Amino acid sequence: MTISTSNAESDIANASLAAGGVQRIEWAAREMPVLQQIRERFMRERPMDGVRIAGCLHVTTETANLMIALKEAGAEVRLAASNPLSTQDDVAAALSAEYGIPTYAIRGEDSTTYNRHLSQILEFDPHVTMDDGADLVALLHTTETARLKHVIGGTEETTTGVIRLRALASEGKLQYPIVAVNDAATKHFFDNRYGTGQSTLDGIIRATNVLLAGKTLVVAGYGWCGKGLAMRGAGMGAQIIVTEVDPLRALEAVMDGYRVMPIAEAAREGDIFVTVTGDMNVLDTTSFERMKSGAIMANSGHFDSEINLPALQGMTITKSQVRDFVEEYTLRDGRRLLVLAEGRLVNLGAAEGHPASVMDMSFANQALSAEYVSQEHSNLEPKVYNVPQGIDDGVAKLKLESMGVKIDTLTEEQKRYLNSWNLGT
Ligand code: ADE
DSSP: EEEETTTTEEEEGGGGGGGHHHHHHHHHHHHHHHHHHHHHHHHOOOOTOOEEEEEEEEOOOHHHHHHHHHHHHOOOOEEEETTOOOOOOOHHHHHHHHHHOOOOEOTTTTHHHHHHHHHHOOOOOOOOEESSSHHHHHHHHHTTTTGGGGOOOOEOHHHHHHHHHHHHTTTTTTOOOOGGGGHHHHHIIIIIIIIIIHHHHHHHHHOOOOOOOOOOEEEEOOSSHHHHHHHHHHHHHOOOEEOOOOOHHHHHHHHOOOOOOOHHHHHOOSEEEOOOOSOOBBOOHHHHHHTTTOOEEEOOSTTTTBBBHHHHHHHHEEEEEEETTTEEEEEEEOOOOEEEEEBHHHHHHSOOSSSSHHHHHHHHHHHHHHHHHHHHHGOOOSSEOOOHHHHHHHHHHHHHHHTTOOOOOOHHHHHHHHSSSSSOO
């Protein structure tokens, strides 16, 4: 439905869900103390007065708190979903109807609507883009290039997005500076590892109610997300098999105590398969041919390209929805394979994404990086930048403080020692 918000129209599923959305947004805020502190400073200082920010992010309670903080900083904000299936409709309703933030996101929207929503948040000619997966940047660099002249900088939330941006930059085509929020230590060490680890299992369990203990969980990809997932799966009693293409990561997985083998071998053994590689067709025909009947497949990588669903469909005689977020493919040989959340991000499709406490750090980095790029853009080139070290360190410090954890400080003697070369044995 279209409703009017500030001086724009929002496109959301149902405005009457707004009250419930507000309640859940406030609940998430309780677990986001770092972002709240930043928000309080933003309210006092209004460092982004008049800056137009277009956000293309998962529309969740945590994102809502980020958008609210940016608005308090004086920015004019618009938000669209970064995935057709991750939108929480009550949050979209609350943002547009209660917080005055034009929002364009409907859970389950088709790809035409998804793309239209991206175009709609560009209509006010943003100065700053805040992306999760680089779809907005891709749109600006292809069909919406006329709007590039207004853009001064951007931020990117996720590994896949940063990879795409680096590819764009390496072709010399990136038109404005973008801060790779994903690459901040206080983002990927925690969000990708503990966030994805927990929320992926949350999605699988909510969708299927499967018992993990005693099951064989195949984790495809041993980046930060795969590491977290394997760790959490093992913690719940699953036997872990890791598949990798990178020798170093494979070695890490072996020494972390997991079995490592090619996906085509793992296919015969797995009860549950999760892809977190960022690449395409990781689970493909050979794997489908070998899987046990009843095997569950899910994806927690950014795009829905990791499980080759067209290939699976080609081997299928009937497909049916057997539970919310669970589709059963019955193959010609009678085996039944289960796919969760249409092969899209299972943690956001079948659950609520990462918990607020970990998004607190990711979105503190986002808020501070948006402030940084707004203020420093004239000193930056059209490149992919790291989050300034001071921001990353500051987020870690504030998070620790909010958890009531104290740490030691170096003595002057210890500092001298660390800076010297002549003190050895
Ligand atoms: N990505 C993963 N979890 C998320 C969440 N809860 N909100 C926004 N983006 C996310």
